[in-house]
Amino acid sequence: MIHILYIEDEVEIGRWVTRNLMEKGYEVKWLKSGEEIDFYMINADLVILDVMLPGLDGFSIGKRIKNTSRDLPVLMLSARTAIEDKVEGLSFADDYITKPFHPDELAARIKVLLRRFNKSDEHIHLHHLTIHTKDLQIINRDSDEEILLTGKQYQLFQYFLRHLNQILTKEQLYEAVWGEEFLEGDKTLMVHIRYLREKLEKDPAKPQIIETIRGIGYRVKQ
Helix, strand or coil: CCEEEEECCCHHHHHHHHHHHHHCCCEEEEECCCCCHHHHHCCCCEEEEECCCCCCCHHHHHHHHHHHCCCCCEEEEECCCCHHHHHHHHCCCCEEEECCCCHHHHHHHHHHHHHHCCCCCCEEEECCEEEECCCCEEEECCCCEECCCCHHHHHHHHHHHHCCCCCEEHHHHHHHHHCCCCCCCCCHHHHHHHHHHHHHCCCCCCCCCEEEECCCEEEECC
16 A cells, blocks of 8 residues: 655645545555654655645755655645746655645646656456556456546455455454444445445456455455
């Protein structure tokens, strides 16, 4: 799974961006300043960095990141629209987005950077599907088309992929994806499994990818 380090001091924007990225299947560590960045950079695949921060500004932090980790992509976010700010940002960062922005644009820019830095080269083959685990692409090899999932569908499928060949109980799946205790009789998980099969399986009535383990739960077997 892709780990994104996100530095943003505006709480409302930070929550919105973090939630949106997590719904797309990314692991996000959100910091409100650059004080702990050296510790969290170790596991990061990409850094999203706001310019206006308490203490060191985003430009200073970004330059420090690039001085120590040239192969770690940095994407700047800023309310500054002046051309000189963009030029300064792009003198070291790999991309620069001005606020306000659409979440789909941010997601698209992230995918481009991950591909550019060769962080999207892990593949899983499941029957007719190829899953690019780094940039969250699912390709139907029969049609050569990308299969798009919703936020919860991505989270659920990503959990299956992290536990390939393991039998997962309904309780495990529900608590991992929804973060709440599973209540017997709740149909939420079953409905999402059905929607996933409709998108992923050749024949949803005879699933080969998401197997039902009667009386226990489900399994994705490679």
